[in-house]
Amino acid sequence: MTESAHSESPEQAAYRAHCKAWLAGNLPPRPSFRLPLGPLEIATEEQLEYLCAWQKAAYSAGLVGCDYPGEYGGGGLRDCQRIANHELKAAGAPFFPNIVGLGMAAPTIVHHGTEAQKRRLLPPLLAAEEIWCQGFSEPGAGSDLANVQTFAERDGEGWRVRGHKVWTTLAHFATWMILLCRTDRGRKYEGMTYFVAPVRAGVGKGLTIRPLVKMTGELGFNEVLFDDYPIGDDLRLDEVGRGWQVAMTTLLHERGAGSLVTPSSGGGVGDDNAATLGASGLVELAKRCHRAGKPASDDPRLRDAIVEMLIRERAFAQNERRAAVRALTDHPLRLPLQHKLTLSELLQDTARLACEIEGAAATLHQTDAHAPAAGRWPHAYMNSYGFTIAAGSNEVQRNILGERVLGLAKSK
Amino acid sequence: MTRPHDFGFDETAQILKDTARRLLQDHCSPEQLHRLVAASSEPARASECVWDEALWRKMLDLGWTAVAVPEALGGFGMGLVAIAGLVEEVGRAAAPSPLIATLCATYVAAACDSDAARQLLRRIAAGLSVSLAITDRRGSWEAGDCDVTASDAGVLNGTAWFVQDARKVGVLLVKARSSRGVGLYAVDVDAAGVTIVPDAIVDLTRDQAHVELRDVAVPAERVIVSPGDGARALAAAEPAILTILAADMVGAAEWQLQTTAEYARTRVQFERPIGFFQAVKHPLVDMMVKIDAARSLLYDAACAFDHEPGAAEVGARMAKSAASDAASYCSGRSVQLHGGIGFTWECFVHLWFKRQKHNEVLFGDAAHQRARLADRLLGRIGETA
Numbered sequence: 001m002t003e004s005a006h007s008e009s010p011e012q013a014a015y016r017a018h019c020k021a022w023l024a025g026n027l028p029p030r031p032s033f034r035l036p037l038g039p040l041e042i043a044t045e046e047q048l049e050y051l052c053a054w055q056k057a058a059y060s061a062g063l064v065g066c067d068y069p070g071e072y073g074g075g076g077l078r079d080c081q082r083i084a085n086h087e088l089k090a091a092g093a094p095f096f097p098n099i100v101g102l103g104m105a106a107p108t109i110v111h112h113g114t115e116a117q118k119r120r121l122l123p124p125l126l127a128a129e130e131i132w133c134q135g136f137s138e139p140g141a142g143s144d145l146a147n148v149q150t151f152a153e154r155d156g157e158g159w160r161v162r163g164h165k166v167w168t169t170l171a172h173f174a175t176w177m178i179l180l181c182r183t184d185r186g187r188k189y190e191g192m193t194y195f196v197a198p199v200r201a202g203v204g205k206g207l208t209i210r211p212l213v214k215m216t217g218e219l220g221f222n223e224v225l226f227d228d229y230p231i232g233d234d235l236r237l238d239e240v241g242r243g244w245q246v247a248m249t250t251l252l253h254e255r256g257a258g259s260l261v262t263p264s265s266g267g268g269v270g271d272d273n274a275a276t277l278g279a280s281g282l283v284e285l286a287k288r289c290h291r292a293g294k295p296a297s298d299d300p301r302l303r304d305a306i307v308e309m310l311i312r313e314r315a316f317a318q319n320e321r322r323a324a325v326r327a328l329t330d331h332p333l334r335l336p337l338q339h340k341l342t343l344s345e346l347l348q349d350t351a352r353l354a355c356e357i358e359g360a361a362a363t364l365h366q367t368d369a370h371a372p373a374a375g376r377w378p379h380a381y382m383n384s385y386g387f388t389i390a391a392g393s394n395e396v397q398r399n400i401l402g403e404r405v406l407g408l409a410k411s412k
Numbered sequence: 413m414t415r416p417h418d419f420g421f422d423e424t425a426q427i428l429k430d431t432a433r434r435l436l437q438d439h440c441s442p443e444q445l446h447r448l449v450a451a452s453s454e455p456a457r458a459s460e461c462v463w464d465e466a467l468w469r470k471m472l473d474l475g476w477t478a479v480a481v482p483e484a485l486g487g488f489g490m491g492l493v494a495i496a497g498l499v500e501e502v503g504r505a506a507a508p509s510p511l512i513a514t515l516c517a518t519y520v521a522a523a524c525d526s527d528a529a530r531q532l533l534r535r536i537a538a539g540l541s542v543s544l545a546i547t548d549r550r551g552s553w554e555a556g557d558c559d560v561t562a563s564d565a566g567v568l569n570g571t572a573w574f575v576q577d578a579r580k581v582g583v584l585l586v587k588a589r590s591s592r593g594v595g596l597y598a599v600d601v602d603a604a605g606v607t608i609v610p611d612a613i614v615d616l617t618r619d620q621a622h623v624e625l626r627d628v629a630v631p632a633e634r635v636i637v638s639p640g641d642g643a644r645a646l647a648a649a650e651p652a653i654l655t656i657l658a659a660d661m662v663g664a665a666e667w668q669l670q671t672t673a674e675y676a677r678t679r680v681q682f683e684r685p686i687g688f689f690q691a692v693k694h695p696l697v698d699m700m701v702k703i704d705a706a707r708s709l710l711y712d713a714a715c716a717f718d719h720e721p722g723a724a725e726v727g728a729r730m731a732k733s734a735a736s737d738a739a740s741y742c743s744g745r746s747v748q749l750h751g752g753i754g755f756t757w758e759c760f761v762h763l764w765f766k767r768q769k770h771n772e773v774l775f776g777d778a779a780h781q782r783a784r785l786a787d788r789l790l791g792r793i794g795e796t797a
């Protein structure tokens with residue numbers, strides 16, 4: 001099935017052709033080691049290096065950040081990133097590792113940064129030369145993010161930070177962190193300020209990173225402790241006291257509802273990655289697995305459940321398509337704000353169903369030689385809870401949708 | 413063939429949809445609809461056929477029966493994407509009219525390559541309303557399932573069941589079996605030997621009947637498809653029929669969502685609007701999520717029908733499945749979240765609830781569509797070695 005360039009401008013059509021042509025000859029070779037499921041699970045230097053080299057190559061070819069202004073390292077185009085994303089996905093390209101940078105830090109810097117900050121920070125971000133992480137959550141501030149207590153205190157020209165961030169994905173590889181701090185204990189929403197903080201350079205100088213182990217046994221997120229950690233005032237984003245507004249820009253983009261389309265790519269090279277974890281993977285799986293001596297694909301209840309997942313997968317893609325057609329959308333945030341909710345539940349329910357299809361074999365860990373589909377599904381099922389919790393839990397997403405789109409009373 | 417990224421929903425489609433929204437807001441508001449179809453709560457009234465014929469004439473003046481007819485036959489030749497937009501508005505208003513029946517019949521006639529079909533389409537474009545009489549007593553519309561027979565001379569005998577809006581239309585498109593296979597025949601509702609027997613149905617916004625045919629002689633120029641070719645024509649039109657029904661459900665579900673959300677914004681309990689409570693808020697969001705999935709699949713299906721016929725059946729079954737599920741969920745929640753008032757005859761929500769329940773099963777419920785999709789996408793049971 002193809003989707004035509006019907007409503008595309010000549011610039012967009014030329015850009016699509018460029019993407020296709022470049023991707024046809026420049027996908028990286030499959031690595032000798034196992035790639036992680038997604039950027040949140042990058043655990044080793046060799047995984048990181050491979051993925052950063054790929055993002056850099058795609059960036060150099062103009063497929064990353066093409067809608068950003070040229071002076072900030074972008075391609076200076078308009079409304080083309082989604083075309084690159086579509087072609088990258090169609091080509092089965094590996095994902096980009098700098099997910100926090102591309103999806104959250106970059107748009108926030110564009111909207112709130114100074115000219116100097118944009119020129120300094122954006123080009124190496126787009127090129128994956130500098131990895132970013134997000135220091136928002138704290139032990140006492142999760143869903144209730146505005147409760148952050150990490151405190152930045154004036155210290156001459158600059159600031160000193162004390163506090164405790166948690167669940168900080170990619171901190172162990174990061175050059176930079178977007179950091180939400182309290183600067184006024186007397187006011188909740190107006191008492192926060194937003195910084196970009198050096199991470200790697202600060203280790204041992206007031207900044208400590210402690211890895212946390214996920215329920216899958218994998219590494220990926222961390223605790224970050226600040227102990228009178230110095231930060232220059234030139235690294236403050238927007239005004240003192242405007243941290244919450246800046247954080248809202250970040251969150252809107254994190255949830256796929258921001259004004260700038262995040263560069264994104266396919267699941268990866270080979271068969272041990274997210275690309276093969278779509279609902280279409282269920283069909284082949286059901287033909288290979290057995291239930292009561294017959295192919296699982298003959299079981300009427302499983303057939304119904306598999307087709308339901310295929311329908312939901314298609315609906316998700318068609319929501320994305322419809323979101324770009326103004327005449328067929330009502331509230332402008334209605335579809336964008338559903339993105340994270342529907343995608344994470346699609347992944348979770350797909351993986352749960354896959355485990356059901358596997359039957360007894362779903363007990364096998366991915367290190368077991370007999371595990372079907374290389375043990376990806378039980379692993380993906382566990383991992384899916386990261387998506388339904390992170391970036392604002394799905395319960396909180398439902399609050400936001402109910403309040404912002406349906407106008408229901410705020411639950412705070 | 414390629415599919416336009418914007419589904420092909422163009423300015424004409426937009427104008428048609430906007431016009432429909434306005435006309436139905438003015439002439440078929442929930443208050444007007446309730447006064448019209450729910451004036452009496454007598455159980456015996458269930459087999460009445462109440463509709464606003466003046467509104468139907470306005471629809472005809474706007475050319476709504478002509479929208480799907482090819483230009484060469486006096487119609488506007490608009491794509492199914494535009495029709496979907498129109499029908500969404502009809503569903504939103506839960507408007508009683510023979511429009512949906514006529515649109516479904518239009519796609520069947522358009523799939524028949526005969527002078528009789530072209531003649532029928534010209535008459536539809538000029539305002540004739542038509543309904544399909546293709547379902548048997550057990551509720552099956554599969555080509556071979558048919559309780560009407562045709563003699564070689566074209567004389568029909570038997571009964572067609574579950575005929576939609578039978579008492580609002582002028583002509584029935586009757587499926588009949590003969591020694592040479594299944595054919596389709598255009599029969600005037602007042603032709604000799606035709607008896608329309610109303611069904612008592614739950615839905616107040618349409619009527620349904622079974623149609624008895626006793627020695628009904630159909631002249632050759634009214635044979636829309638000769639015996640043997642009917643199955644192909646019906647199969648070709650089925651994706652459009654499923655898409656039209658999905659559009660009605662998506663529009664109706666959006667009414668259910670907006671009406672229930674409005675109630676949750678204004679009804680106060682425990683000193684707060686009830687929408688504050690997550691046991692109310694979250695199901696409302698889930699209604700929205702299900703509607704949006706169905707709506708996106710709806711336009712995808714319509715676009716496939718217009719531009720990539722090979723993909724039309726899968727698209728349409730997906731849309732009908734998602735829309736039936738959304739209709740079911742939204743119907744249940746719309747009553748529940750209104751509380752006691754939602755359970756009364758006086759409250760408007762039951763009108764949409766009943767229309768949705770009817771829509772859900774027409775031409776196969778969600779599970780039926782998924783079973784058919786499974787045959788295509790997973791292979792039939794027993795096929796995997």
Ligand SMILES: Cc1cc2nc3c(=O)[nH]c(=O)nc-3n(C[C@H](O)[C@H](O)[C@H](O)COP(=O)(O)OP(=O)(O)OC[C@H]3O[C@@H](n4cnc5c(N)ncnc54)[C@H](O)[C@@H]3O)c2cc1C
Pocket residue numbers: 040133134135136137138139141142143144166167168169170221385386387389390391392393394395396399411412690
């Ligand atoms: C894989 C992963 C990666 C992450 N990466 C990062 C990162 O890089 N940087 C970062 O800053 N954070 C990160 N997070 C943290 C994430 O944003 C928080 O976990 C999330 O916001 C939930 O906060 P919490 O864990 O404190 O749970 P809590 O807020 O304590 O929530 C516990 C439960 O209560 C529910 N709940 C809470 N409040 C409400 C409410 N008002 N209504 C209904 N239900 C409610 C929640 O939905 C949840 O089910 C990550 C989390 C995960 C799982």
